[in-house]
Amino acid sequence: MSVLSIADNLRGLPPYGTDLSAFLLIAVTCLFIAWCFKRSRSAVDQRLPPGSYGLLPFIGETFPFLLDGPKYTRTRIEKYGPVFRSHLLLEPIVVVSGAQHVNTILATDDVIQLSFRSTKLLFGDSGFYSMNGEPHRMLNRSLRSAFTPTVMASLIQPMQNIVRERLHGWTKLGLIQGCEASKDIAITAANQLILGLDFKGAEFEKLKSCFSDYSDAFFSFPYDIPGFAFRRKVLINPSLDGFSILHTLLSTNSNLDQSDDSLTTRQVQDIALEMLYASQETLASSFCTLLMQLAENPRVLNDLRAELATNDIGPNDILDYKTLKSLPFLNDVMKEMLRYAPPIGGGLRKAVKDVEIAGYVIPAGWRILFSIEGTHKLCKYNGDVETFDPYRWKKLRVEDPHHSSRFDFIPFGAGNRTCVGQDYAKDLIKVFLLEISRCIDWQMVNGMPDIASCPIPLPRDGLPLSVKPFDMKKFKEIHESSNLASEA
Known part of the structure; x- marks a missing residue:
């Protein structure tokens, strides 16, 4: 050119x-x-409250939050205070800790329940945790009628049978993976006691596998993108569809009242799926924490056994509701476990109007995360809040008998969204705690493990345990002889 x-x-x-x-x-x-x-x-x-949106657009501080939620919350409370802003899971958010501030969030009508997108996709739009307003209140009343003291009293012995059968299997094996073994107990109890089913063998293993995949997908990026866990675990696996799973499960349940049109079949299925998932994951986390902390604190385990011996509870005595209620130290150990390592880290809400809190304003439309773990660590209990110490509760009862823990101890939430199944969970935890105290001795093979905090606190190494039978009869005899000698 x-x-x-x-x-x-x-x-x-x-x-x-x-x-x-x-x-x-x-x-x-x-x-x-x-x-x-x-x-x-x-x-x-x-x-807004002080805080940081992070360095990465859209992502914000999601990575440190998912990698170590308790550390994330603790460091930011130290830097910004109990109410701070952030950017998590693609949304601007305010994180709230402390009894007074959590009370503000849970007591106002300007804040509604909010579910993660993955929750709705996995558990359905008609699930209990996706509801708000009058539909939630009506369903809440219906579900609470299934967890009355009379019903719970009738479940203690079946709980005991499930736990003892599994613990006997642990001692025969000698070496177990604590996480998987804990999940076995939790999901067996949920199937038999909540749904009235009894899956065994291949059916039970298939069900466990399905819920393991649900757990993996729960906190993954909930979109149909190749390579992401949500697509791998759910969207390309038709066996994980909640309707398909529970249609099969509930069709075999002769106790399901087909004439009751207050709930649709789909609603029953969504609710049952939520309860199965929640009971498996959260209870497994609680069981693992007890196994770790009692192995690490032999004095606590010895005092638990001493309480059983003092109350004349032998190695094979059948449990009942009254017995569980008569063991204060057993209850203190359970309570300390829930304070120290709550299986649910917090609850998600959404401001429908501007909300004033601690002198700041949370704009309408913003997400709010109230931190259970952060609230427990901020409250003024006796002793070091970072230490597992069940003895703090007796001291607290003596020094402050009128102490109210409505919003400073919230392992099951608070307000009108308190966990419907909390009595079921607490009773099963206490049965598990009592039975491991009198039936087995165990040690952690790898010592105290690192904990993966998201979505549920669980040991990263699977918690390998060396297990052997414990002679509660002999312990009881030695304890009684020791008491007689001290009285002489």
């Missing part, structure tokens, strides 16, 4: 100054929009 032809082509282009003017106009417009956004954001930020 000649120089003249190039010059001819250039003559057909707009003048250079026109292009520059257009570029400058676009640049100035973009800068003005950015300035307006920053100014409006600054105006909002002046009313």
Whole structure:
């Protein structure tokens, strides 16, 4: 191409100054929009709690939150205080800890329950935890009628049978994986006692596998993107559809009242699926914490056994509701476990109006995460809150007999969203705690393990345990002889 032809082509282009003017106009417009956004954001930020949105767009502080939730909460409380802002799971959010502030969030009508997208996709739109307002209140009343003291009293002996059968299997094996063994107990109890089913063998293993996949998908990125856990575990695996699983399960349950039209079949299935998942994961976490902490604190385990011996509970005595209620130290150990390592780290809410809290404002539409773990660590209990110490509760009863823990001890939530099945969970935990105290001795093969905090606190190494039978009869005889000697 000649120089003249190039010059001819250039003559057909707009003048250079026109292009520059257009570029400058676009640049100035973009800068003005950015300035307006920053100014409006600054105006909002002046009313928001202190905090940080993180360095990564959209992602924010999601990674440190998912990798170690308790550490994330603790370090930011130390830096910003009990109410701070952040950016988690693609959304701006305010994290709230402390009894007074949690009370503010849970007591106001300006905040509603909010579920993760994965929760709705996995458990259905009609699930209990996806509801708000009057539908939730009606369903809450219906579900609570299934967990009355009379019903719970009738479940103690079946709980005992399930736990003892599994513990006997542990001693025969000698070496077990504590996490899987704990899940076995939790899901067996849920199937038999909540759904009235009794799956064994291959059916039981298939059900466990399905719920393991649900757990993996629960906190994954909930979109149909190749390579992501949610797609691998749910969208390409039809056996994980909640309707398909529970249609099969509930169709075999002769106790299901087909004439009751207060709940649709789909609602029953969604609710049952939620209860199965919640009971398996959270109770397994609680069992693992007890196994770890009692192995690490032999004095506590010895005092538990002493309480059983003092109350004349032998190695094979049948348990009942009254017995469980008559063991204060057993209850203190359970309570300390729930304080020290709550299986659920917090609850998600959404502000439907601007909410004032601690002198700040949470704008309408923002997400709110109330931290159970953070609240427990902020409250003024006796002793070091970072230490597993069941003895703190007796001291607290003596020093402050009128102490109310409505919002400073909230392992099952608080307010009108308190966990419906908390009595079932507490009774099963106490039965498990009592039976491991009098039936087995165990040691952690690898010592105290690291804990994966998301979505449920569980040992990263699976908690390998060396297990052998414990002679409660001999312990009881030695304890009684010791008491007689001390009285002489």
